[in-house]
Amino acid sequence: MFDSPEKLALGLVTGIVFGFLLQKGRVAKFEVIVGQFLFKDWTVVKMMGTAVVVGAVGVYALVTADMASLHIRPALWAGVLLGAVCFGIGMAVFGYCPGTSIAACGEGRRDAMVGVLGMFAGASLYVALYEQIAPLTKSLGDWGKVTLPDVTGTSPWLWVTLLVAGGAAALLFDLVMRRGTPTISTGKPHRASAHQ
Amino acid sequence: MANPFTMKSWSPYIAGAGIGLLSWFAFATADHPIGVTTAFEHSAALAEKAVVPQVEQTNDYFANKKTEGKPPKISWEWMLVVGVFIGAIISSTLSGDRGAPVIPPLWRARFGDSALVRLAFAFGAGALMMFGARLAQGCTSGHGISGTLQLAVSSWVFILVAFGVATATAWAMYGKEGARHV
Numbered sequence: 001m002f003d004s005p006e007k008l009a010l011g012l013v014t015g016i017v018f019g020f021l022l023q024k025g026r027v028a029k030f031e032v033i034v035g036q037f038l039f040k041d042w043t044v045v046k047m048m049g050t051a052v053v054v055g056a057v058g059v060y061a062l063v064t065a066d067m068a069s070l071h072i073r074p075a076l077w078a079g080v081l082l083g084a085v086c087f088g089i090g091m092a093v094f095g096y097c098p099g100t101s102i103a104a105c106g107e108g109r110r111d112a113m114v115g116v117l118g119m120f121a122g123a124s125l126y127v128a129l130y131e132q133i134a135p136l137t138k139s140l141g142d143w144g145k146v147t148l149p150d151v152t153g154t155s156p157w158l159w160v161t162l163l164v165a166g167g168a169a170a171l172l173f174d175l176v177m178r179r180g181t182p183t184i185s186t187g188k189p190h191r192a193s194a195h196q
Numbered sequence: 197m198a199n200p201f202t203m204k205s206w207s208p209y210i211a212g213a214g215i216g217l218l219s220w221f222a223f224a225t226a227d228h229p230i231g232v233t234t235a236f237e238h239s240a241a242l243a244e245k246a247v248v249p250q251v252e253q254t255n256d257y258f259a260n261k262k263t264e265g266k267p268p269k270i271s272w273e274w275m276l277v278v279g280v281f282i283g284a285i286i287s288s289t290l291s292g293d294r295g296a297p298v299i300p301p302l303w304r305a306r307f308g309d310s311a312l313v314r315l316a317f318a319f320g321a322g323a324l325m326m327f328g329a330r331l332a333q334g335c336t337s338g339h340g341i342s343g344t345l346q347l348a349v350s351s352w353v354f355i356l357v358a359f360g361v362a363t364a365t366a367w368a369m370y371g372k373e374g375a376r377h378v
Contacts, residue, residue: 003271010226011272015279017218018230022280023287024203025211030300031378037359037366040378047212048341054216055345059223068223073333073343075350083332084354088361090325092369094318095300097336098232098329101322102277106284110298111318118322123233123240125323126330130257137331147347159347171209 019103028103030095030111037092046174053167056160072145079137094118204291219345226272229346231338233329235277238268305377306370328358 002008025047026032035041062068091097094115096104101119104112126133149156200206215230222230241258244251245268252258261267288294297304299314307313329335332354334343340358343351370377 001269003269003275007226007272008270008275011228011275012279012282014218014222014226014230014272015276015281016283016286017221017279018215018276019280019283019285020287021206021211021214021218021283023284023293024206024291025208025215026205028284029296031302034300034302034366034370035378037363038370038375038378039363040375043208046208047215048336050209050212051215051219051341052345054213055219055341056216056347058216058220059345062220062223068227070346071227071229071342072346072348073339073350075348075353076333080332080350080354081357083328083330084357085361086324086328086331087335087354088328088358088363089365090321090323090328091336091358092362092365093321094325095303097340098236098326099280099335099337102232102280103284106281107288107296108294109296111300111314114315115318115322118319119233119236119326120240121319122323122326123236123330124244126327127237127241127244127255127257130255130260133331134256134260143349146349148349148352149347151349156347 018099019106022100022103023107028096028100028107028109028112030104030109033097033100034092034095049167049170053163056163060156060160070145070147072147074145075143076137077140077142081140082137201287201290204293215341216345219342228272229338229342230276231273231334231342232277232280233326233335233338235271235274236326237330238271238274241268242270302370302374302377306374332358 003011022028026043027047032041032043036044059068063070094101096112096115098119101112101115105116143151147156148154148159219230222228241261244255245258258267298311299309303314325335329338332339332350334340334351334354336355336358339348339351340355344355367375
């Protein structure tokens, strides 16, 4: 019923830092999430991309040093694809994703609070319908808990290197673009408020 | 230099790097990827069991999760969700970045002044999003960040399809005209 008290405390601390970073990163905001999908605000992609590049280096280092293990979700094709479609529609209409909606509640956003109640209803429906859903998620095959290095027979470090190189190139591109056309970047609300 | 804790926003690169480092911390201390929606599934399962105790026998969910070694419980991830709420309260209180309107301005410009309509769609869309996350076994955190950084095939496919569908949905809802209000 409960994890150990130490593990619960670690989860709480990790969550507080996560929520703090989501709020400071401005992704707990409807206009930033929807603005990303309308190509008006690239905060979400910049933030997720940086997190993935930085995270991949350290997590694969920990796994290589045998200090942590991978926790891969299975490639249950019907579940992943149908889930992604429902998720994408829901996220665009709601204007928050699950983690950022919790942070948006912390920021005092009422529409996010009502949406979180809806999320609980969605989770309840999933559990109640589990016996019907479980076979459906397996209907297009299951590749199991595979990684990109697994399916291509390559070293994970090749992929991590590609991620770092791609991230560095994107960052450089962003910095050059910003220097070249300052009017675009100063028009963004988060630049204005960053120097308050 | 301004105090970073009282700033309303940080560069997305700084906040993103912080989340990357936090992933190292989560893997190193708890051997756990950061994710949000499993906690909702577990809470729902525990609630259903509390209301209808015999559901533990009648619904395969409980037996299956037990054999998978993932029975519903108050876990590290459950506390993570509580922490996200607290962390956002601390951050927004320190900077005064609070008091957003019930109806986001972009929504108001396209769909009007009814708070009831906005809240009804928030509820329904939240439910659909969570249902999808559980079908796929992850969300923007569990798949989009934690799964992709582990190079999981399921996670890269999920996040590309989900964000593609979300982009199409947003353009269908707001179009070029609406995009000008962002």
